[in-house]
Amino acid sequence: MVGARGPLLLLAGLVVLALLAVFGLKATGEDLGELWRELTLPLIVLAACLALLPMLALASAAARLRCRRRRPLARYQLVLSQADEAPLEEVAAACEQLVQTVRASLTERLSAGQPWLALESWFLPPQRAGETGAAALMLVCHPATRDRALAALRHAYPDLTLRPDPRAADGRPLGFVQPTFTPGHVLRVRKSRPWALPLGGAGERDASNARSTMAAIIRQQQQAGRLSCVRWCVMPAADQLDSRAAAKLERFVGSPHNAARAGDVQQALESAGGAMSFLELQAAVERLLRPGRRGRQRPESFAELQSACRLLLAPALSHRGANHLTERLMVARQRLYRRRWARAEPPLLPDPSGATLVSPRELALLMELPSLGSEHALPLQRNTVPHLPIPPEVPRARMVELPFPPEPERERATRGDPRAEIVDAELVFEEDAAR
8 A cells, every 4th residue: 555645755756856857967067948948848748648637537536426426225134044153264255255246347446436335233222121122234235236245245154144025025135224323423443553464363273253243242232222333334445455465464574673573473474365455344323312410411422422432343442463453533524424324435535554454354353243153142133944955966847848649639539538638748857757
């Protein structure tokens, strides 16, 4: 990735190089007027080309903003199974396939922008005494990429399904509308150290999956007992970055003062690479009224809302190692992200430092679905009927047309035996047809 000051340093270097060339020509006694007359036309052409670049960039940004606002998004509820349990390697492979499913080419990104998808964990507080509340996992994506995204997740969770629409006879998934939820505070996180260094635990070979991060976050939402939502928004990065992560990490390892030396460097190298993507991990809660002085109700302050969001993301912030997640300063951008929350939109331009760039193993660490045996107590809807494919040894049926005699002979045969019934086709198995 290029740092935020990279273009500025490049421009300053070009200016310094031009000044050195002018001073060198003056020192050697060259005629600068004649040189300027020779360079006038090439410099004019170069200036015109450079002036066109900002116009093309503005036109591309306007087209991307237009397509971004008009891109249709739909929400579908993920229904977990009772028995799906996948190791970290299978979840990482599913995350990589998921990123490749959504990734667009360079020309598509320049004209229409990069598509994205998101997983959301919603918690609805109990309405009456004695209830435990309800939690729901939502898949937010373009309707055209719904089946491909579900197929990628089924790479690790074969029995994962979408909640069907009870009014549709063909088993079409039920599309949910945005809940009437106006967040009072939005909290975002990012990597605290360079993007090539993996998050703590992502490089472990035998990482324990006794409890997934997503399951721990849902449990935090349940303990908070308030309307809240945590979002994992995934936007694929350019495919040129896939092969740069391991090389970048090797350069970090060669430095004598680096955080990667504190752990196993080989495990960190194994966790790098793959289909890189930008991850926007966000938490939002509604603003509640608190009892104040003299019995008056007061809305929650900024610090109280920030603390509530921090508690929801505490399981993700607890992964420590060569790298870890840390919260971002959101004082000046609260209004922007509260308005953007309804459409689950990631930032138009990702962080140029790569602080939100993650590998498939890091996605697996943060997005592992709560389908483990110890997490069946979560208030999530689960499918009790597993998805059972047809065994290959079961014979398949096919339609076979029988050779019938001509029409007059058929009529005579029918009149001769009134109990006879002639049909045009019957259902036979392949083994019977071969005999």
